[in-house]
Amino acid sequence: MLETRYLLVGSSHAALEALAAIRMHDAEGSVLLATRDTAPPYSPTVLPYVVSGKSDPNRVRLRSDDFCEAQKVTLRSGSALASLDTAAQMARFADGTEVRYERLLLATGATPAIPKIAGLTRVQYHVLRTLDDAVRLREALGRARRAVVLGGGLVGMHAAENLVHARTETTIIEMQPQVLPGYFDAQAASLISGAFAERGTRVLCGQSVVSVAPRESGFALKLLGGERVEGDLLLIAAGVRPTIGYLSGAGVATGDGVLVDRRMRTSASNVWAAGDVAQAESFLQGGRRVNGILPNAVEQGRIAGMDMAGDPGARDYRGGVPINTYHFFGRQALSVGVDSLEGCETHVQVDEAAGRYRKIVLKDGRLAGIFSIDLPFDAGVMVELVLRGTDLAPVKQAFLENPRDTARALMSRLWR
Amino acid sequence: MSALPQAKTLPGHVVCDGNEAAAWGVVLSRPDMVAVYPITPQTSLVEALAQFAADGTLDTEMVEAEGEHSVLSVLQGACLAGARTYTATSGPGLAFMFEPYLRAPGLRLPMVMSLVTRDTLSPQCVWGGHQDAMSVRDVGWIQVYCESVQEILDTVIMAFRIAEHRDVMLPINVCHDGNYLSFGVCRVDLPDAAGVDAFLGKADTNWHVALDPDRPMGVDPLTGGGGPGAALFARYRKGHCRGMQNALQVIVDTHRDFGDRFGRRHAPLLEEYRLDDAEYAIVTIGSMTGAAKDAVDEARCAGQRAGLIKVKTYRPFPLQAMVQALARVKAVGVVDRSVSFGWNAGPVFQDVLGTLAMLPQRIPAVSFIGGLAGADLTPGHFARALETTAQALAGAVPIAPVWLNENDR
Amino acid sequence: MAAYETIAFDAARCTGCGDCMSACAQEKTGGFDHAASRIQILPAANDGFELALCRQCGDPGCVSVCPAAALEKDAASGVVRWDETKCIDCLLCTVGCVYAGIAYDERTGRVAKCDLCGGDPACVKACGEGALRHVKSAQIYNRYGELEDLFVPGLAGCQGCNTELLIRHVLRAVGPETVVAAPPGCIPGMGTVGYNGKTGTKVPVFHPLLTNTASMLAGVRRTYKRKGRDVTALALAGDGGTADVGFQSLSGAAERGEEILYVCVDNEGYMNTGMQRSGCTPYGAWTSTTPVGERSHGKTQEAKNLPLLMVMHRCAYVATASTAFMEDLYDKLARAIEASKRGFAYLHIYSPCTSGWRFPSQANIEVARKAVETGFVVLWDYTPDAGLRFTRPIDDLRAVDEYLEAVGKYRHLDAAQVAHIQAQLEKDLGLLKELAVRGAQAEARALA
Numbered sequence A: 001m002l003e004t005r006y007l008l009v010g011s012s013h014a015a016l017e018a019l020a021a022i023r024m025h026d027a028e029g030s031v032l033l034a035t036r037d038t039a040p041p042y043s044p045t046v047l048p049y050v051v052s053g054k055s056d057p058n059r060v061r062l063r064s065d066d067f068c069e070a071q072k073v074t075l076r077s078g079s080a081l082a083s084l085d086t087a088a089q090m091a092r093f094a095d096g097t098e099v100r101y102e103r104l105l106l107a108t109g110a111t112p113a114i115p116k117i118a119g120l121t122r123v124q125y126h127v128l129r130t131l132d133d134a135v136r137l138r139e140a141l142g143r144a145r146r147a148v149v150l151g152g153g154l155v156g157m158h159a160a161e162n163l164v165h166a167r168t169e170t171t172i173i174e175m176q177p178q179v180l181p182g183y184f185d186a187q188a189a190s191l192i193s194g195a196f197a198e199r200g201t202r203v204l205c206g207q208s209v210v211s212v213a214p215r216e217s218g219f220a221l222k223l224l225g226g227e228r229v230e231g232d233l234l235l236i237a238a239g240v241r242p243t244i245g246y247l248s249g250a251g252v253a254t255g256d257g258v259l260v261d262r263r264m265r266t267s268a269s270n271v272w273a274a275g276d277v278a279q280a281e282s283f284l285q286g287g288r289r290v291n292g293i294l295p296n297a298v299e300q301g302r303i304a305g306m307d308m309a310g311d312p313g314a315r316d317y318r319g320g321v322p323i324n325t326y327h328f329f330g331r332q333a334l335s336v337g338v339d340s341l342e343g344c345e346t347h348v349q350v351d352e353a354a355g356r357y358r359k360i361v362l363k364d365g366r367l368a369g370i371f372s373i374d375l376p377f378d379a380g381v382m383v384e385l386v387l388r389g390t391d392l393a394p395v396k397q398a399f400l401e402n403p404r405d406t407a408r409a410l411m412s413r414l415w416r
Numbered sequence B: 001m002s003a004l005p006q007a008k009t010l011p012g013h014v015v016c017d018g019n020e021a022a023a024w025g026v027v028l029s030r031p032d033m034v035a036v037y038p039i040t041p042q043t044s045l046v047e048a049l050a051q052f053a054a055d056g057t058l059d060t061e062m063v064e065a066e067g068e069h070s071v072l073s074v075l076q077g078a079c080l081a082g083a084r085t086y087t088a089t090s091g092p093g094l095a096f097m098f099e100p101y102l103r104a105p106g107l108r109l110p111m112v113m114s115l116v117t118r119d120t121l122s123p124q125c126v127w128g129g130h131q132d133a134m135s136v137r138d139v140g141w142i143q144v145y146c147e148s149v150q151e152i153l154d155t156v157i158m159a160f161r162i163a164e165h166r167d168v169m170l171p172i173n174v175c176h177d178g179n180y181l182s183f184g185v186c187r188v189d190l191p192d193a194a195g196v197d198a199f200l201g202k203a204d205t206n207w208h209v210a211l212d213p214d215r216p217m218g219v220d221p222l223t224g225g226g227g228p229g230a231a232l233f234a235r236y237r238k239g240h241c242r243g244m245q246n247a248l249q250v251i252v253d254t255h256r257d258f259g260d261r262f263g264r265r266h267a268p269l270l271e272e273y274r275l276d277d278a279e280y281a282i283v284t285i286g287s288m289t290g291a292a293k294d295a296v297d298e299a300r301c302a303g304q305r306a307g308l309i310k311v312k313t314y315r316p317f318p319l320q321a322m323v324q325a326l327a328r329v330k331a332v333g334v335v336d337r338s339v340s341f342g343w344n345a346g347p348v349f350q351d352v353l354g355t356l357a358m359l360p361q362r363i364p365a366v367s368f369i370g371g372l373a374g375a376d377l378t379p380g381h382f383a384r385a386l387e388t389t390a391q392a393l394a395g396a397v398p399i400a401p402v403w404l405n406e407n408d409r
Numbered sequence C: 001m002a003a004y005e006t007i008a009f010d011a012a013r014c015t016g017c018g019d020c021m022s023a024c025a026q027e028k029t030g031g032f033d034h035a036a037s038r039i040q041i042l043p044a045a046n047d048g049f050e051l052a053l054c055r056q057c058g059d060p061g062c063v064s065v066c067p068a069a070a071l072e073k074d075a076a077s078g079v080v081r082w083d084e085t086k087c088i089d090c091l092l093c094t095v096g097c098v099y100a101g102i103a104y105d106e107r108t109g110r111v112a113k114c115d116l117c118g119g120d121p122a123c124v125k126a127c128g129e130g131a132l133r134h135v136k137s138a139q140i141y142n143r144y145g146e147l148e149d150l151f152v153p154g155l156a157g158c159q160g161c162n163t164e165l166l167i168r169h170v171l172r173a174v175g176p177e178t179v180v181a182a183p184p185g186c187i188p189g190m191g192t193v194g195y196n197g198k199t200g201t202k203v204p205v206f207h208p209l210l211t212n213t214a215s216m217l218a219g220v221r222r223t224y225k226r227k228g229r230d231v232t233a234l235a236l237a238g239d240g241g242t243a244d245v246g247f248q249s250l251s252g253a254a255e256r257g258e259e260i261l262y263v264c265v266d267n268e269g270y271m272n273t274g275m276q277r278s279g280c281t282p283y284g285a286w287t288s289t290t291p292v293g294e295r296s297h298g299k300t301q302e303a304k305n306l307p308l309l310m311v312m313h314r315c316a317y318v319a320t321a322s323t324a325f326m327e328d329l330y331d332k333l334a335r336a337i338e339a340s341k342r343g344f345a346y347l348h349i350y351s352p353c354t355s356g357w358r359f360p361s362q363a364n365i366e367v368a369r370k371a372v373e374t375g376f377v378v379l380w381d382y383t384p385d386a387g388l389r390f391t392r393p394i395d396d397l398r399a400v401d402e403y404l405e406a407v408g409k410y411r412h413l414d415a416a417q418v419a420h421i422q423a424q425l426e427k428d429l430g431l432l433k434e435l436a437v438r439g440a441q442a443e444a445r446a447l448a
């Protein structure tokens, strides 16, 4: 049996940030970092670029080789958490190892959601969440001629673009009536899917797959409407679910993910959760939601780490804000906040010809959301304006005309 | 310390006043630093030193400070850095230096200072008297009083050895009377320079407390108050008193060794003059003693059994020596060149009164005050003092002090 | 942890001319398109200008959120470096930054950020208004951090007092071959000389009288010089012991050209013993001996201008300094140390007193800064050859009210008193200016 003061499960953004925060306050307390991954720490976000070849899989590590030594941490890779006894403060791993912890952070992220489709077990399909997934997909990309991407979310759209570049005939199938739901409204989404369509990609929205069957050199999908789509590469990118299988019977309250308070504490004592696995306060929408984006994983990881170490500087989590910085075919699509709230006012500006679009959502004179295509702004500045509830009334006109510079000037003043 | 250039060949004797004699003593003692500020009647001493330094006769760090307060302060810094130091002052200069003056003995700094004694203001006065020296008799400095110009020279040299003695480590005032000694000229013999070097040895002024980056320490941090401070403070004070008491023997030894080496002997603590079969005696201090001795001689010629006790070392007070001297007589008169305002008597008289308490039987004692503000004390004045003391022996003891110059014209 | 250089922006001086942006664009792209500049000057809402520029944060948000390890804080230079070969253009870094310090550049389709031009920023050089400054004080802090701290830990100053920092840094710079004199006041009050036989300093230190600091040090320095040892004689004194009762010894030592480094920490009164008036207490100030009552309203006389008096002694070096302008202070300290090997060096440091001046302890540096920005304190230095020169411009001073309002000891002042102070400042400034002109003329003559 191993013993440690801090047990961090996961080796991605949330866990690494928590580690840094712990070390800021507690230079000596023993830390065990246990992760299912066998590769050195990397980010899932980089995977589409590994697939495209832009990123070398050997150059994506988030920490230098000596970080374990520098941060005085013991790393156990290839070690998957299997079950948890929160009363005994004991974690059991798949290989049978038991670890007694004083403080535990669950940062196990999310796992691709696999929709219930008849026949799926009989065909080969890809997902994209791990480095192994990415390397496999990259190999498959070279051979594929006709690809089907299930899901028009971020992961799916990124993959689809890679397929386009690889001159693979591609179909995107999305259940919702638009691509990138939750980040862009229908109008913006259609600008984006238009760009795909222009390059020969079929984008089938509002469609769901009922069954799949193997074919000689691939597979055939049957859609709810009856249409059949054939292909030789199937990528399932139909969203993710928090990785919480090991929690069954552990007595840790869960909803969609692990429920946490504003210090990332779970319902069990001495257990924290952060990142894609956690279901934390939402800033704009109220209640607790899983907000599976990288900046949130970092922010939550930091708060959890500070709280675990007893750092008096720890502050409450202000709440998650949806954020997306997406680019497609060299164009920018940015999204911060929500695109509708009760009682909000909305200002939209579109230049169809140039493909430019901007939408600003204000509520009580404060920023609730801002979205754009090819009209860049600084997402970090906008998020901060949202979180601070900065009153934009005095600069409203300027903000609507030139949100980027107005926001920059505002933040510059606020920070001084 | 780096080797100092060898002093120039010095004369075997000179004819000079007491101030210059002190300066010659300084030359022979080779201090590392001399700091001065001129003041009457010390001025010619300072001038002599400046000239010696200018000539190269005296190789020292000369500091012409902007006042006596700084004079003593500069020297304290120097002494803490390991320097042998010398200065001279008088009357108002001493008053102005009082703040650092109070501090030097507590720091156990072996400094040598000539005090060319002068009466204190007011009345405004630039002439001799012991009031300045007597005002600081109990702040922890050693005080010795010279009788002659020769004794000034010799005592300045001895003072360095006394002050720097490890059992003592205290500053010393070599007092010589303003006017009579400071300006009185006579022949003085100079001991040979190498002999003085051997007699004094190397200066070691800061082995016990230093401002030296090689031996860093906090010099004179706050001491006292509650906790361990009170006991520590008492320890320092007691050590200071012990140093003063040790000085008595060191002064005796130093005078003896000086006599052995250079052939000139001075009484170290007290001088007993014609005391052996004396019935009564007068006590004197400083340059008045010469005239007083003449008066004693005359009294002896007249068949009186008169004697004299001269005080050389006044602080620490040589109690034992004074007990022994007074034990031989049946009446004593004390001639002071200053007053103790609180006692309506002279200060030396007070000390004698204190000494009398140590004797098996009480003897009558009379206080005489004279020689204030440069007034001359002649054999005539001392004859009167002797006569009055003799009368006291017969039972007529004046209750108030006798002011010797009161009716001078 | 190391400290780093930064570019500081003084909004009050910015005219929005855009020269910095042109310079940056030119430096980084060869063109003059302001959009390509990594420093962005923006019109502010009301008027004036604001700034978007990388702060080279100590704990950079952009680095934390980069999924591709393309951003890194360079431990040596402190610059947050962008590795274009690793960058995947995901723009997450722009989410991590709340200053718009790393931003999307439409022309390249990639992010761009300031890299301090390798330590010599083009924008700063281009700014003619003094709105941008390349603050290198971090180098000084790093340098000082490496020098040995020669005071013991745990000196006990009042909360917010910066004198402890000041004396620690001075002694670090002066080094171990030093004898320190700390006359009665706050500095020994903190425990520098120690208590009951224990010292507070790792070099020889003593407690002179309030009156004789300069003289005692003269004796120390001269003795070592005679012995052939170069020992710095350092005074760490307050204004009371320097300007009032210690002035005679100070003046004498300066006149004799004693080789002393005399640092006067001026907190405008006897603060260690509870805020009594000194000769350096300014007009109008409340102190416990110039109280405010029905008949009196603080001190009725002007402060003695001690540093100018020292100029009149033709010291080897005289300077005024403020704890709010540390670069300036350290520069002067270095000059003063050097000058103290040849003659009397006098450094007069204005140091606000959190306890005695009546302002919140966290406002110390701000109060010190306002004193300078309003001309209440003027930063200059003097050498016999170059004369007097201002080390911080004095032509753009703010009204003195701004300073007086920040300090509780002036709370009672009426309009007439404030006007009096303003008028007196201007007179004093006039005198300094005349001296500075003479200095400049002397220097010109020396050059010619």
Ligand SMILES: Cc1cc2nc3c(=O)[nH]c(=O)nc-3n(C[C@H](O)[C@H](O)[C@H](O)COP(=O)(O)OP(=O)(O)OC[C@H]3O[C@@H](n4cnc5c(N)ncnc54)[C@H](O)[C@@H]3O)c2cc1C
Pocket: A009, A010, A011, A012, A013, A014, A015, A034, A035, A036, A037, A043, A044, A045, A046, A047, A048, A079, A080, A081, A082, A107, A108, A109, A110, A128, A129, A154, A155, A243, A246, A274, A275, A276, A277, A292, A293, A294, A295, A297, A323, A324, A325, C090, C092
């Ligand atoms: C293809 C792709 C593209 C993305 N693009 C973006 C984007 O552009 N912008 C954005 O904001 N976000 C993006 N994301 C999401 C972002 O990557 C995540 O929000 C972020 O990685 C969450 O970090 P995390 O630490 O919470 O979890 P993860 O990054 O999911 O890491 C989980 C860690 O836990 C380990 N683990 C899992 N289960 C176990 C177990 N049982 N025992 C031990 N260890 C375990 C894993 O090995 C891994 O180390 C993308 C994600 C993907 C997959």
